[in-house]
Amino acid sequence: MPLEGQLVILREQRRDDLAFLTSLQNEPQTQAWSLALPPDFTDVMYEKRYEAREFSYDPDEARFVIVLKETGELVGQIQYTGLERRWSAALGIITASKFWGTGVALDAQEVLLRFLFCELGLRVVRLFSHSGIPRAARLAEKSGFQVSGRMRQSIIKYGGLHDNLVLDLLREEYFARHPELADTLPAL
Amino acid sequence: MPKAPFVGKAVTLRPFEIDDSKALRDYLNHPELMGRRHIPWGYPEFLPLTEPQVHGLLERWATEERTVVLAIDAQVQRQGWGLSGEASQASQLIGHAEFSWGWDPHAPSVSVVIDPSQQRKGYGSEALVLLLEHLFAFTPAHNVSCWIAEWNEAGLSFAAANGFQTAGRMRRVGMYEGRPFDLIITDLLRPEFQARMAERGAAEQAQE
Numbered sequence: 563m564p565l566e567g568q569l570v571i572l573r574e575q576r577r578d579d580l581a582f583l584t585s586l587q588n589e590p591q592t593q594a595w596s597l598a599l600p601p602d603f604t605d606v607m608y609e610k611r612y613e614a615r616e617f618s619y620d621p622d623e624a625r626f627v628i629v630l631k632e633t634g635e636l637v638g639q640i641q642y643t644g645l646e647r648r649w650s651a652a653l654g655i656i657t658a659s660k661f662w663g664t665g666v667a668l669d670a671q672e673v674l675l676r677f678l679f680c681e682l683g684l685r686v687v688r689l690f691s692h693s694g695i696p697r698a699a700r701l702a703e704k705s706g707f708q709v710s711g712r713m714r715q716s717i718i719k720y721g722g723l724h725d726n727l728v729l730d731l732l733r734e735e736y737f738a739r740h741p742e743l744a745d746t747l748p749a750l
Numbered sequence: 751m752p753k754a755p756f757v758g759k760a761v762t763l764r765p766f767e768i769d770d771s772k773a774l775r776d777y778l779n780h781p782e783l784m785g786r787r788h789i790p791w792g793y794p795e796f797l798p799l800t801e802p803q804v805h806g807l808l809e810r811w812a813t814e815e816r817t818v819v820l821a822i823d824a825q826v827q828r829q830g831w832g833l834s835g836e837a838s839q840a841s842q843l844i845g846h847a848e849f850s851w852g853w854d855p856h857a858p859s860v861s862v863v864i865d866p867s868q869q870r871k872g873y874g875s876e877a878l879v880l881l882l883e884h885l886f887a888f889t890p891a892h893n894v895s896c897w898i899a900e901w902n903e904a905g906l907s908f909a910a911a912n913g914f915q916t917a918g919r920m921r922r923v924g925m926y927e928g929r930p931f932d933l934i935i936t937d938l939l940r941p942e943f944q945a946r947m948a949e950r951g952a953a954e955q956a957q958e
Contacts (some may be wrong), residue, residue: 650922686922711918711935716857716893723892724855728935730800730921750930 565626567673569666572640578629580608592638597744605662621645628657628670637661640670642678642687651678652688655701662697671705674682675736676743683747687732692717694724706739707731755884756820758876762845763820765877768822773843775804777865785926787862788848795924799802817850822877824868837936844868848878849885850893857893858885862908869904878912882946887939895937901926909936913946 564693565572575583586592587608588601622645628637638657645651653674678684689707691698694717699709711728717725737745756763766774778787779798787795790810793803826842837914844865853860860881864874885891896914898905910916914936922930 649924688920709918710921710932712936713857713893713895713937714918715939716854716937717894718856726893728918728920732922750925 564629565673565677566631567669568667569631569664570637570671570673571629571631572673573749575612575625575627577609579636580605581614581695583627584608586638586656586658586696589659591659623651626674627656628666628718630661630666633725637666637670639672640674642674645682648683648685650684650686650688651682653678654689667701668704671701675731676740677740679733679736680743685750687731687736689729689731691727691729692719692724693727695721696723699727699729702729702731705731706735708735756880758880760824760871761844761873761876761880762823762841763877763880764823766811766819766821766846768805770843771801771804771808771904774808774821774846775799775801777843777845777867778804780866782866783863786899786905787865788846788863816852817848819846819848820872820881821845821846822862822864824871826868844873845877847881849881851889851891855889855891857895858889858891859895860885861896870887874908875912878908879893879947882938882943886943893937894939894943895935896920896937897933899923899926900932900934906934906936912938913942914938917940 584603584605584607587599587603590601593664605698611657616632623641625639625641628640629635630637638655638661638685640653640655642653651679653671655667655671663665678687687707691702693699693712707729708731709727710730713726713728715723716726733745733747734749737743759790777783778789784796789795789799789807793799793807797805811817820878822845825839826844828838828840844918845863845868847860847862849858849860860878862874862881864877877923882894885894894908895917896911897920900906915938917935917937919935920933923933924931948950
């Protein structure tokens with residue numbers, strides 16, 4: 563069963579998605595780190611990356627395709643990386659620009675956060691962004707993330723210097739925002 | 751003639767050799783360093799390291815990409831023995847210094863670890879300055895960060911004394927003595943370091 567929200571479902575990547583994922587990566591505006599990578603990804607590169615994934619009972623990351631429930635359109639990709647079991651992971655999200663401002667990114671983010679806190683039992687979820695893309699930090703803040711670290715002038719983007727932002731969301735902060743969910747894990 | 755790299759008044763930074771493994775293990779296993787040894791991910795933070803683990807660590811430091819770890823040597827006073835009992839000076843491994851730039855040499859991180867029995871003698875600050883001089887002279891580094899556990903008061907004082915400013919924190923990175931703790935992020939910009947060095951140079955000239 564896919565992970566499901568009000569507007570979107572998150573499901574595994576499929577071979578048919580690869581052209582969409584390549585185009586998503588090649589649209590500079592939609593890269594999470596915006597212009598950090600050259601927009602020259604090919605379908606073959608993505609296919610190799612897709613083929614390289616092996617089955618594991620102990621994965622430390624997951625990548626999901628975001629699909630619009632109503633139409634089945636592909637919206638973007640959301641992932642977590644650097645999983646420390648029962649402790650932490652970092653979240654990243656990319657959505658096609660035509661879906662910006664529609665609420666689907668926030669819905670996808672909430673679906674993944676629920677999985678990370680309720681199913682994986684994490685104590686904190688992190689997110690890294692920079693001051694050159696305030697839209698990304700604003701999206702994170704809508705789910706309760708707060709900017710806890712700001713490294714000055716440590717990112718070069720758009721021909722200038724920007725601050726590197728460390729954002730995080732603690733388990734108790736997440737559950738305080740979601741009274742409909744009960745947290746039965748004892749506090750540390 | 752250009753100044754010799756990594757050679758200071760009291761300390762010298764150099765590559766690690768296999769022969770260093772015993773001295774390295776001795777100070778890494780000092781109880782006061784537990785949790786603040788700045789060793790790679792995957793090694794136990796709060797347990798003594800075995801001889802094979804230290805060999806593995808040296809191998810990893812030698813081969814890890816985008817990371818440089820240097821041994822810190824100092825001229826250390828040694829207690830004399832025998833009939834004369836005279837003290838003598840000898841070069842000794844007292845710690846390690848690291849810089850790592852991940853995917854962006856514009857914003858590397860640094861760390862300095864000193865054997866607790868050799869702390870508070872100025873060795874760490876001198877090693878850090880040598881490291882920063884190299885980073886700002888031979889790489890495009892602009893923001894250098896130093897990440898320190900919030901319970902490591904000595905480390906936080908050390909960073910502040912060397913011009914690093916608090917940039918925030920990464921919350922809840924682990925457990926320490928029964929409680930979750932945060933990492934404090936500190937950073938130093940190229941012009942800030944250059945201004946500190948200019949001030950220091952002027953002060954030294956005035957003293958001469």
